[in-house]
Amino acid sequence: MxxxxxxxxxxxxxxxxxxxxxxxxxxxxxxxxxxxxxxxxxxxxxxxxxxxxxxxxxxxxxxxxxxxxxxxxxxxLNQETSFFRDVAVLDMIADAAQAMQAEAGHRRLRIWSAGCSTGQEPLSLAMLFSEREMPDPEIVATDVSPAALARARSGRFSQFEIQRGLPVRRMMTWFDSVNADWVAKPELVRKLQFRQHNLTLDAAPAGCFDIILCRNVMLYFSVAVRRKVFDTLASAIRPGGLLALGAGETVIGQTDHFTPCEKYRGFYRRVEAPGTLLATA
Missing domain, CATH: 1.10.155 (Chemotaxis Receptor Methyltransferase Cher; domain 1)
Structure with a gap:
């Protein structure tokens, strides 16, 4: 109480x-x-x-x-989020994506923002990739909440929300002032695919992803549910792909599917069975 x-x-x-x-x-x-x-x-x-x-x-x-x-x-549902949350992590994701794109050639990278809440995380990624003049990856952003997804698709945020993590330069570049709110420009929202998805019940979105972000979501799950969700994430990630969790989350003792990544500190790679071939999906 x-x-x-x-x-x-x-x-x-x-x-x-x-x-x-x-x-x-x-x-x-x-x-x-x-x-x-x-x-x-x-x-x-x-x-x-x-x-x-x-x-x-x-x-x-x-x-x-x-x-x-x-x-x-x-x-x-806990929908706590903000723009450019843990900005160093997002910068490292962009670094990794640039390296992956160089190896992938003309193949378009795919990124899954799982548990995207009202959309600040995937919008931050889209801004970051555009500012680095990178080819637009396919960004699939999912959440279990229809209300949160409706807000994410609208791209509409209050003054308080827009000031949390978003510098004035980015705010003026990517958002328009509408009455007391700020609305993401259509060309930014169009870079994202928002879908309703329940991590604990649904299969992963179709296809393989190069990078999966599932940050500050596992905190609220039981150990058994975490294992199930890690199974889902492992089924969706491309060999050589990266998984990003929240600062207080880890795969250690939670799953055998992932191991810490040596190159990108704080990220995880899927453990591959001997003889695993690179996916082409």
């Missing part, structure tokens, strides 16, 4: 909502952070005229469609 707040839910209601989030999205809510449930769901309670989370759970049980459950899960 938030200090000073009034209890509005039984432990049973809290547990059911937390279980719904884990079932649908794989994310866990730590016992010391259950206050997030009340905070995140208050707008839904107000919208539906409900006085407690117990009443919300009763509606979830009685609902004939999954619309309310989808709304609850979407509200609980």
């Amino acid at each position: 938030i200090p000073g707040s009034t209890p509005i839910a039984s432990a049973g209601a809290m547990n059911m909502i937390a279980a719904l989030l884990e079932q649908r999205a794989g994310q866990q809510i730590a016992a010391n952070r259950t206050w997030r449930i009340e905070t995140a769901l208050k707008p839904i309670l107000r919208e539906r005229g409900l006085g407690s989370l117990d009443e919300l759970v009763a509606q979830l049980i009685a609902a004939r469609t999954g619309e309310l459950a989808d709304q609850v899960v979407d509200a609980l």
